[in-house]
Amino acid sequence: xxxxxxxxxxxxxxxxxxxxxxxxxxxxxxxxxxxxxxxxxxxxxxxxxxxxxxxxxxxxxxxxxxxxxxxxxxxxxxxxxxxxxxxxxxxxxxxxxxxxxxxxxxxxxxxxxxxxxxxxxxxxxxxxxxxxxxxxxxxxxxxxxxxxxxxxxxxxxxxxxxxxxxxxxxxxxxxxxxxxxxxxxxxxxxxxxxxxxxxxxxxxxxxxxxxxxxxxxxxxxxxxxxxxxxxxxxxxxxxxxxxxxxxxxxxxxxxxxxxxxxxxxxxxxxxxxxxxxxxxxxxxxxxxxxxxxxxxxxxxxxxxxxxxxxxxxxxxxxxxxxxxxxxxxxxxxxx
Numbered sequence: 117x118x119x120x121x122x123x124x125x126x127x128x129x130x131x132x133x134x135x136x137x138x139x140x141x142x143x144x145x146x147x148x149x150x151x152x153x154x155x156x157x158x159x160x161x162x163x164x165x166x167x168x169x170x171x172x173x174x175x176x177x178x179x180x181x182x183x184x185x186x187x188x189x190x191x192x193x194x195x196x197x198x199x200x201x202x203x204x205x206x207x208x209x210x211x212x213x214x215x216x217x218x219x220x221x222x223x224x225x226x227x228x229x230x231x232x233x234x235x236x237x238x239x240x241x242x243x244x245x246x247x248x249x250x251x252x253x254x255x256x257x258x259x260x261x262x263x264x265x266x267x268x269x270x271x272x273x274x275x276x277x278x279x280x281x282x283x284x285x286x287x288x289x290x291x292x293x294x295x296x297x298x299x300x301x302x303x304x305x306x307x308x309x310x311x312x313x314x315x316x317x318x319x320x321x322x323x324x325x326x327x328x329x330x331x332x333x334x335x336x337x338x339x340x341x342x343x344x345x346x347x348x349x350x351x352x353x354x355x356x357x358x359x360x361x362x363x364x365x366x367x368x369x370x371x372x373x374x375x376x377x378x379x380x381x382x383x384x385x386x387x388x389x390x391x392x393x394x395x396x397x398x399x400x401x402x403x404x405x406x407x408x409x410x411x412x413x414x415x416x417x418x419x420x421x422x423x424x425x426x427x428x429x430x431x432x433x434x435x436x437x438x439x440x441x442x443x444x445x446x447x448x449x450x451x
Contacts, residue, residue: 117189118166122157122173124183129155135172141165154183218345219278221262222285231259232289235359236296239367243297244304246316251364258359260289264392265345268338268399290366290388297370305374313375322368323384330387331394334361338395342402361391 122132129147136142136159145159161169166187179185221228235258242250263285270279304313337357365388372381 118161118163119188120157120159120161120166120169120173121186121188122159122178122183123150123154123185124157124178126153126155128182129157131176132157132178135176139165139169139172141169218262218265219281221259222266222282224285224288228259228285228289229292231257232292233296235259235363236293236367236370237300239293239364240297240300240371243316243318243322243364243368243371244300244313246318248318251318252356254363254367255356255359258289258293258355258363260286260362261341261355261358263289264338264358264362264395264399265341268342268396268403271396271400286392290362290392293363293366294370294373297367298373299370300367301371301374313371315375318364319368319371319380322365322387323372323380330361331390333357334391334394335398337361338398339402341395342399342406346403346406358395361395362388365391 124132126149132155133142136145136157141159141161144161145157147155147157150156159169170185170187173179173185235254238250238254238257242248242252242254263282266278266282267286268282270276270282301313337360341355341358365384369381369384369388372378372384
């Protein structure tokens with residue numbers, strides 16, 4: 117396939133149009149007016165037709181007496197564009213599938229609640245037993261990536277339904293994990309001979325020994341989740357990383373509440389809120405960079421009133437996270 121470009125003065129354009137009719141290829145030609153008021157014809161022809169077309173053009177003096185003719189090969193360009201189109205469509209399909217999976221996984225149903233309870237119990241038992249293996253098991257089970265991703269998408273698109281669904285699932289998941297941690301702690305106290313819990317190193321690391329690397333880990337986890345989702349790849353590994361920043365700290369809050377140690381519970385809550393903020397913010401940033409909405413075919417059009425409401429909700433949520441984090445951190449530093 118070739119594209120023949122013919123540029124002629126406007127008063128000579130009738131010659132080209134008549135020739136196209138004679139050759140029966142006018143339907144494959146387009147014409148535009150250039151800045152110099154010339155007429156530019158773009159004609160797509162098969163390789164076997166190009167010689168005849170060029171012969172007819174020369175016979176009418178085009179390229180010799182007036183105007184100019186340029187011939188371009190289209191086969192390579194067409195192939196490349198076709199391959200790119202296939203890749204883009206495949207990638208978009210993968211992203212849409214993952215987004216559908218995320219929305220289904222973040223739904224507040226029996227399966228989600230059961231997984232939260234199970235992961236919370238495992239996290240609490242792992243912290244009490246100072247067992248890294250059990251704590252990792254809780255991260256694998258925890259279904260917290262889906263609501264985190266939904267919240268991040270909702271923030272980016274300012275879609276109330278997605279943002280609210282993600283937030284509700286995320287908040288319920290975290291609060292339920294705290295509650296499960298509290299129940300496990302109370303049960304251990306009731307059935308222990310000393311009627312108390314022995315504070316382990318795993319518990320201290322997530323409450324009394326705040327480490328900036330934990331925040332960095334949360335940021336990196338959010339970035340990894342954003343990149344993997346935007347590229348339409350699997351979620352299992354990054355889901356464990358997200359849960360590592362959420363499930364054990366949340367269960368730890370419940371354990372310290374069972375121990376009647378509000379000071380340590382506040383520190384653990386501070387760490388948890390900072391992690392949530394870091395994950396959601398970094399994930400949303402990556403979605404913005406990768407232009408996830410356009411890839412997934414999600415509409416950005418919203419009424420100005422809806423945009424203002426959602427922006428206000430987002431601002432209030434982030435302000436609450438930052439404000440509470442600063443408040444709890446000041447308590448820690450003052451003590």
